Amino acid sequence: MQSNKVKTKNNIKRLLGFVFVPIAFTFLSFSIVISSVYLVIGNDAANSVNLFLFKSPPVFDAKISNIFVPSNNTGTYTLPLEKVSFPDYGNVFGKIDIPAVNLSSLLIYGDDDECLSRGAGQYIGSFIPGYGSTTLISGHKNTVFKNLKSVKKGNTINITTTYGIYSYKVTKIAIKLDSDASAYNLETKYDNIILYTCIWQDTPVGSVKMRYFVYADYIKGPRFIK
Amino acid sequence: MKKIVSLFLCLILVLSSLTITSAASINKYEREILNLLNTHQTVGTQEFSWPASYVNQAENYFLKINLTKHQRDIIVPLLKSSYSLLKANKDQIIFQKGTKNIKYMSQKLKTKLLSNAAKAGLAAGLLVTFNGRNLVIRNKATNKLVFSAAPIIKVTGSDTNYVAAASVSAASLALLSFFIFMLYRRRKIIVKENS
Numbered sequence: 001m002q003s004n005k006v007k008t009k010n011n012i013k014r015l016l017g018f019v020f021v022p023i024a025f026t027f028l029s030f031s032i033v034i035s036s037v038y039l040v041i042g043n044d045a046a047n048s049v050n051l052f053l054f055k056s057p058p059v060f061d062a063k064i065s066n067i068f069v070p071s072n073n074t075g076t077y078t079l080p081l082e083k084v085s086f087p088d089y090g091n092v093f094g095k096i097d098i099p100a101v102n103l104s105s106l107l108i109y110g111d112d113d114e115c116l117s118r119g120a121g122q123y124i125g126s127f128i129p130g131y132g133s134t135t136l137i138s139g140h141k142n143t144v145f146k147n148l149k150s151v152k153k154g155n156t157i158n159i160t161t162t163y164g165i166y167s168y169k170v171t172k173i174a175i176k177l178d179s180d181a182s183a184y185n186l187e188t189k190y191d192n193i194i195l196y197t198c199i200w201q202d203t204p205v206g207s208v209k210m211r212y213f214v215y216a217d218y219i220k221g222p223r224f225i226k
Numbered sequence: 227m228k229k230i231v232s233l234f235l236c237l238i239l240v241l242s243s244l245t246i247t248s249a250a251s252i253n254k255y256e257r258e259i260l261n262l263l264n265t266h267q268t269v270g271t272q273e274f275s276w277p278a279s280y281v282n283q284a285e286n287y288f289l290k291i292n293l294t295k296h297q298r299d300i301i302v303p304l305l306k307s308s309y310s311l312l313k314a315n316k317d318q319i320i321f322q323k324g325t326k327n328i329k330y331m332s333q334k335l336k337t338k339l340l341s342n343a344a345k346a347g348l349a350a351g352l353l354v355t356f357n358g359r360n361l362v363i364r365n366k367a368t369n370k371l372v373f374s375a376a377p378i379i380k381v382t383g384s385d386t387n388y389v390a391a392a393s394v395s396a397a398s399l400a401l402l403s404f405f406i407f408m409l410y411r412r413r414k415i416i417v418k419e420n421s
């Protein structure tokens with residue numbers, strides 16, 4: 001009778017061992033893997049894994065070419081569209097600077113993976129600066145837009161193009177979902193820019209769904225005669 | 227819906243392909259087309275309009291070219307005809323069951339629209355392709371992207387899903403090894419107890 005009780009106790013112990021030990025082991029394994037990936041190996045490991053586990057095919061449409069010759073004109077004046085060399089997809093056509101946070105990057109017309117690996121990219125469904133509408137620009141959080149998180153309301157954003165130099169004043173900063181259409185308005189009738197990147201507060205594991213948006217309104221720069 | 231709109235826009239873009247040199251104002255023919263794109267259309271009981279991101283891509287393209295009357299005379303009727311085609315097939319297509327998805331469109335209609343787009347594309351020097359997810363339109367001569375229906379907001383950071391996948395794989399492997407070890411050990415104990 002006594003030995004049966006002992007046997008039952010042992011069985012319960014074994015059963016608990018089968019439940020709790022694997023859970024503890026899972027957490028331990030996760031901790032080791034995540035720590036090694038993030039603290040020891042860093043992004044290189046992620047990139048290596050990237051090669052084997054594609055969630056979606058990367059887009060390398062753009063063949064980057066440079067048409068950017070910095071303008072010296074800092075004033076506000078009107079400009080006939082005919083005098084502007086309109087960028088093609090993948091053209092470097094400007095430069096974006098935020099002096100307050102030491103951010104500086106080339107501005108490319110297009111925002112696929114290739115463009116974003118070279119600089120900040122303008123979405124082709126938005127308009128170039130000076131056109132009188134929204135310019136939507138993205139950049140990688142670990143490279144060109146690394147310092148975007150330090151931007152504050154009131155900071156100045158400068159965009160230098162071949163046809164003029166633009167200044168914008170930051171009016172709003174927001175964190176929104178990548179699927180949130182209220183994050184941008186591409187139908188505005190006034191010059192404004194929206195910069196965005198992935199947020200930095202993401203959990204180590206999981207997809208990056210949130211974006212950090214910086215909104216800025218036009219201060220000066222040439223405007224197109226339509 | 228995106229795919230349908232892409233097909234429509236493709237018709238416009240492919241027929242208006244010209245050598246890109248410098249920017250040009252939107253002329254009256256281009257304006258007419260943009261207005262047509264911005265007009266709400268009624269299909270069945272529901273209204274739809276083109277997303278601003280799509281119309282803007284068309285406008286950006288028009289900024290690079292000067293659309294002629296001849297081109298306008300081809301594009302506008304094609305656009306209107308495509309609208310009519312959708313309206314005529316309202317029972318079998320997009321807004322069925324309250325969803326805006328191309329999968330509810332009949333194969334015949336899809337083929338018709340795509341065929342028109344492809345023909346127009348070849349004739350105008352633009353290449354209409356499907357990258358597995360979205361319809362993309364390129365200038366055939368330069369291979370430059372002209373239109374894409376890809377999501378507006380792009381991935382701008384390390385996509386940690388890959389790391390997650392690696393972590394899960396490693397953890398699963400470790401767990402599996404552990405279970406095998408435990409089973410082996412348990413088997414040994416049972417064999418010992420029985421003997």
